[in-house]
Amino acid sequence: MSRFISRRFDLLKEYVPGEQPQDKKYVKLNTNESPYPPAPGVIERIHGGEVRNLKLYSDPECRRLREVLAAQYSVGIENVFVSNGSDESLSFAFMAFCDTDCGAVFPDISYGFYKVYANLYGIDYKAIPLAEDFTIRPADYYGANATVVIANPNAPTGIALSLTEIEEIVKRNPNNVVVIDEAYVDFGAESAVQLTKKYDNLLVVQTFSKSRSMAGARLGFAIGCASLIADLNKIKFSTNPYNVNRLTCAAGEATLAAQEYYDANCRKIIETRAWTAEKLAALGFTMTDSKANFLFAKHSAMDGDALYLALKARGILVRHFAADRISPYLRITVGAPDEMQALIDALTEILQSGGLT
Numbered sequence: 001m002s003r004f005i006s007r008r009f010d011l012l013k014e015y016v017p018g019e020q021p022q023d024k025k026y027v028k029l030n031t032n033e034s035p036y037p038p039a040p041g042v043i044e045r046i047h048g049g050e051v052r053n054l055k056l057y058s059d060p061e062c063r064r065l066r067e068v069l070a071a072q073y074s075v076g077i078e079n080v081f082v083s084n085g086s087d088e089s090l091s092f093a094f095m096a097f098c099d100t101d102c103g104a105v106f107p108d109i110s111y112g113f114y115k116v117y118a119n120l121y122g123i124d125y126k127a128i129p130l131a132e133d134f135t136i137r138p139a140d141y142y143g144a145n146a147t148v149v150i151a152n153p154n155a156p157t158g159i160a161l162s163l164t165e166i167e168e169i170v171k172r173n174p175n176n177v178v179v180i181d182e183a184y185v186d187f188g189a190e191s192a193v194q195l196t197k198k199y200d201n202l203l204v205v206q207t208f209s210k211s212r213s214m215a216g217a218r219l220g221f222a223i224g225c226a227s228l229i230a231d232l233n234k235i236k237f238s239t240n241p242y243n244v245n246r247l248t249c250a251a252g253e254a255t256l257a258a259q260e261y262y263d264a265n266c267r268k269i270i271e272t273r274a275w276t277a278e279k280l281a282a283l284g285f286t287m288t289d290s291k292a293n294f295l296f297a298k299h300s301a302m303d304g305d306a307l308y309l310a311l312k313a314r315g316i317l318v319r320h321f322a323a324d325r326i327s328p329y330l331r332i333t334v335g336a337p338d339e340m341q342a343l344i345d346a347l348t349e350i351l352q353s354g355g356l357t
């Protein structure tokens, strides 16, 4: 830190992304990317021409991409906002809808970025403890008198709330925005997008990073009533009007044209998740009921940190959080079947050798 940094950022603790090591090739099960490549049409679209248009700015309204998204989700184009990763939609939502006096509430164990945004923007927040079994208790969020932010399914637990439970939270906070972060919704949870037509205080955020194989392109979107979207645009046009670049816009359009390919990938990942869960249970792991593209697992005989290190030494990367209550656990991305076989083989070996690497 230099002596010039603004005093308000002195104590800011930044978000720490999962490792993206460049030293060797790992079986990478640590950041919930898709094991499957983008659809052929996406690759063609980028190679086939859009790259030549890079000398020109992108459409600041991302009109074509928003039209396709609107059609896919049966909403109007005025109900769709696109952003540089869904992180940016979340960031803008914290900026737009939280005041210093009316803050934010979110679960204490959830996506680590919520707390970072709240701190970055000087927003008061309350982290509400998950129940003993790591579920979110909807009633804890009724009458929150603050912006409510919930990941559904939640991360890193993978546990989902039902649509009825989400609707009840939205209904019980009529004068505050409820943001539902659906980064993992395509792997088995119910989306709240259609409820945005009924409630003017609901904003649903999704991403192309997980189920749509495009983490490196940075594309996310938010769906809500037209006035909420206008508020997000106010923030966007005051920070970075060209927030989504040309290649990403084109790739996003081509992605939506190949929906069946991505649906099939999600079905494969759900199958692989069930296979892996069964193998992990046989090795003595217990897990939450994950509806996401990762499993959240702990072993009775070995600590999360030791398992993480032993796996890394064998070329397999998973995510370990050294935080209260969840430090015994590993968050393991569901990769391709051969990757999960490699994981199970490595764990079998580690547990047989008593954890010695």
Ligand SMILES: *Cc1c(COP(=O)(O)O)cnc(C)c1O
Binding pocket: 084, 085, 086, 087, 088, 111, 151, 155, 181, 183, 206, 207, 208, 209, 215, 218, 219, 220
């Ligand atoms: C991955 C993730 C995001 C952000 O993804 P982007 O790559 O920025 O679109 C948002 N919320 C949760 C809960 C996530 O796990």
